[in-house]
Amino acid sequence: MTEKSSPTDPIHARGGSGATIADVAQAAGVSVATVSRALSGNYPVAKATRERIFRSVTDLGYVANAHARALAGATTRTVGIIINDVADPFFAYIARGVERQASAEGRLCLITATHGDKERELALVDLMREQRTDAVIVVGGASDDPRYRKQMADRARALAAAGSSLVLCGRPSLGPDVPTKMVTYDNEGGAFAITDYLISQGHRRILYVGGPRDFSTTASRLAGFYRALDARGIERDPALVHEGAFGRGFGYSRMRELLDQDLGFTAVFGANDLVAAGILEALEERGIRVPQDMSVVGYDDVPVASELRPRLTTVRVPLEELGREAVRLALAQSPHDAGASSDNTLTVGTHIVIRDSVSPPKQS
Amino acid sequence: MTEKSSPTDPIHARGGSGATIADVAQAAGVSVATVSRALSGNYPVAKATRERIFRSVTDLGYVANAHARALAGATTRTVGIIINDVADPFFAYIARGVERQASAEGRLCLITATHGDKERELALVDLMREQRTDAVIVVGGASDDPRYRKQMADRARALAAAGSSLVLCGRPSLGPDVPTKMVTYDNEGGAFAITDYLISQGHRRILYVGGPRDFSTTASRLAGFYRALDARGIERDPALVHEGAFGRGFGYSRMRELLDQDLGFTAVFGANDLVAAGILEALEERGIRVPQDMSVVGYDDVPVASELRPRLTTVRVPLEELGREAVRLALAQSPHDAGASSDNTLTVGTHIVIRDSVSPPKQS
DNA sequence: CTAGAAATAGTAAGCGTTTACTATGGAGAA
DNA sequence: TTCTCCATAGTAAACGCTTACTATTTCTAG
Incomplete structure (x- = not known):
């Protein structure tokens, strides 16, 4: 016994690259299918079996491989968000809203930054497409370069075709025939x-x-x-x-x-x-x-x-709200579920807040 | 021709859930293996064939499925970062450093927030393990609850065993026998x-x-x-x-x-x-x-x-620097490549900046 | 007591890539 | 001319899960 950790330690077991569902199945003396079902809980598994499985899971420190899961199943439970800069408060607050709402809906959040480069923005949308995110949210004003708009429109169509969606957050529409969702403020x-x-x-x-x-x-x-x-x-x-x-x-x-x-x-x-x-x-x-x-x-x-x-x-x-709404709309089945109009657009209001930096002009 | 988009439009083609490599292969009249090679460029493919393939790729708006790629290949090219709050500038600047360095090293960045809940932090580490991120970076001070430390240590071991690593950024070590990397400031x-x-x-x-x-x-x-x-x-x-x-x-x-x-x-x-x-x-x-x-x-x-x-x-x-170093260290083969000591620790300095909020005390 | 319905478990076929191995054709060497 | 060796391309086996089917028990009711 040269191991430092005690034999009941979870996780430490395999030296390989992490336990697989097959390892768990073997340890619990059942088939992989049963393990899969016990874990997802959408199919009956006898209580004793289930307990044996969960014990093996902890013993082995098993966590499912999200990629295998995404490949076999349908959804990735991930939303992507593209902002200018993580440290800019305007974007940071929107990102916070996105992150919070996403995690409230059981999603993970892939955050990327363009650093103000619109080519990079397009590339990032493709990266998110590769990741098969449930939605991709692009935040902030947009350039009105027609070539850029065309490229973005193509991506919106591709996302829609793949069952995902492009959400425009705080930026104008790409045109009536482009399948996007929009959350804007006045x-x-x-x-x-x-x-x-x-x-x-x-x-x-x-x-x-x-x-x-x-x-x-x-x-x-x-x-x-x-x-x-x-x-x-x-x-x-x-x-x-x-x-x-x-x-x-x-x-x-x-x-x-x-x-x-x-x-x-x-x-x-x-x-x-x-x-x-x-x-x-x-x-x-x-x-x-x-x-x-x-x-x-x-x-x-x-x-x-x-x-x-x-x-x-x-x-x-209402920046944080904007982010939350973007996620709600992105994940909603129908726009109405998210309180949006049927053209998938949702607008939040703005109002002025009066503090101390304005007074009547000096009489000159 | 009821389609709105022109026939040469990329992407719009399939109504399904996105083109696969097989579609590209068929369109280009080659095998999937050849397409895969043309795309990764690590194996010779005749010029004419390659061009045909790339044309099909654009025509179909094909992007690889990152999950299938991660499953078949080795690495996910993703790093995970766990912070308290996206909108807190302390964390936001570190996150910016992480995001920038990660993207400089061709990685995507999964950002999650704990909202100050340490149970959630542990759960998030597991989520990142599921995602098989190349590294998981936890940022900010830590609780010194022993149970929590033990749990985190288990996860560090699991990550190490899976070829990933746990990077502690601005928080103390979990102990000498726990395989982590550390980036701290004074x-x-x-x-x-x-x-x-x-x-x-x-x-x-x-x-x-x-x-x-x-x-x-x-x-x-x-x-x-x-x-x-x-x-x-x-x-x-x-x-x-x-x-x-x-x-x-x-x-x-x-x-x-x-x-x-x-x-x-x-x-x-x-x-x-x-x-x-x-x-x-x-x-x-x-x-x-x-x-x-x-x-x-x-x-x-x-x-x-x-x-x-x-x-x-x-x-x-130097918050942004801290984030960058965390990623460098996480991704480095040997600690020395990242300028760290051989115990995988790297410390950046702090210094005071004198502005206008201090003067000698009033004589009373 | 037995047919049929649950309840539970197993088998195996994908999901979309990568990559080791194998196959083919033609150029240069002998 | 024949043999070898590249340069290319194809075949098929993973990767780790989910899930439609199928198989076995075990009830429940007639």
Whole structure:
């Protein structure tokens, strides 16, 4: 007895590559079929037999081979999610919702990141197809490059044909004839609401900063922004719109440049909270007080918004909910089970949350 | 022709559940073996044949079945990671490192969350065993319950026996005879350094708040804290140590209570940045200025630390690096390939980053 | 007491790949 | 010309499960 572990230790038994169902069957003196049935519990197995089997299972530290199971059976009990970046809070909260709902529905969650590369995104969808996930959820705004859309549409069809589905989360449809499911939030409405709030506080020249060009999220937010301007009869000034990126760094550096120009704006709409954080930093550096000298708003209401000083007035997007709904919809038999309309679309609302970063413009 | 998509569309072809390698073989007029070889490219296939095969692959929108592949071949090209919460920045940054390194090494990444439940953690390790992941990485401090340790040790052995490995990331060893790999950071050293910094600024009564009791991370940070006190000959006062949790909410509420007692501390050490953020909020609410009236430090240096005002002085932990190293070590043939010592342990350093939340105590 | 229905267990056919082994054809060597 | 050796391609045996069928008991009812 040179073994360190005691003979009753589970798991340690085989030196090979893990016990198989056949090992368990042999140990329990039954056939593999019986073991399989005892484990899945969908077929009667005599109590004594079952107990013997379970004892062997623990003794051997047996766990089923998920691949063999997926190959023989139908479903993989896995959902795939594709996001930009695991550490970006916008995506992280959606991923949390996905992870939680998936695990509530007994699924595992394959999370991958594109790092903002759309080619990679397509490749990742294929990877998930290889994995035969029960659904693949792609999150976040999309490029509107037609070639890309076509490629994604092809994949949506392939997934649908294979009994899986492509879920678009927070991004526009690929077209009416493409079999996808969609979970979105009212991006344009939120932008409208917060812009209107700024206007109602007396602002007339509002700077818009951030968000990649030709990107669906940017387009919707900008659309809401313009609609609010139009509704109040305020002229659109192209000099006040600065697309670019979604990061904090972009907000900071672009704001620094803009501050040197004489644009005469009294409020800034950051395309998201991170951009707004950068804007705030640039303002702080210049000694411009917020909200006394300048009002600032963001979008998304990620935790940083309430961490900032002043606390950021922003648009709340129910991110975690979005993720949960994506999974519900993905796994639902019929769209109605998940509370979606019959075109498989579900929209969650947004609303503005008022904190301390906005006040009426200074009288000049 | 009632089909909407054009006949040259890839993918749309079969109505079934996805094309198989046999379909491709038939379409290309070769055997499945040849297709398999053409795809894996590890065996000569005539150029013309190969091209024919690839054409069929695109025509059919074929992607290999990862499960069949895993079953027949050896490896799954997947690593599993188990964290507390996807949206907690501490874990999110580690997860990002894991995800990036895994994808750099051609692996997919299965991410799951325990929500702080250690039973669930064990169950998740088994789930990953089922998936036959090339490695399973468990992240973050661990409970020191002996039963739990035993269970985890069993699983480590099972994984090792199956040719996979258990990687402990930021948590203590399970014992010398348990086959694990470890990536850690100098938790105790960081706590020592920042406590010493506080002392060097003149603080003598330092409050410690946060971190679950009987938790390895808490234990190490507290150990560093005490060592610094001892080294300077400052008495340990149990009334100044308040374990509890790692969240922002805990920092806030506990600090409120503590402020009502007359403890006479001049500085607060938050067990992590989130706790420190809560502390700062409680202080702000009471109108206590930081750092003039009270100094505050945190731990981890997650983004919120530089978002806060005052910017938080804290201990920097190279989280993303930690995740990357975990994957490198997990996948390395020999520990030396990954720069680890021969006992499969790798430690990354921590250092304090000084910002604006500490100053000498007020003369009273 | 016996036919027929449960209840329980076993047999074996896949599931979609990879890969060891085998087969074929033609080029170069003798 | 004949033999060998490559370069290719095919055959078929796993891989570890699930499940449709089949077989054996054991009840239950008539």
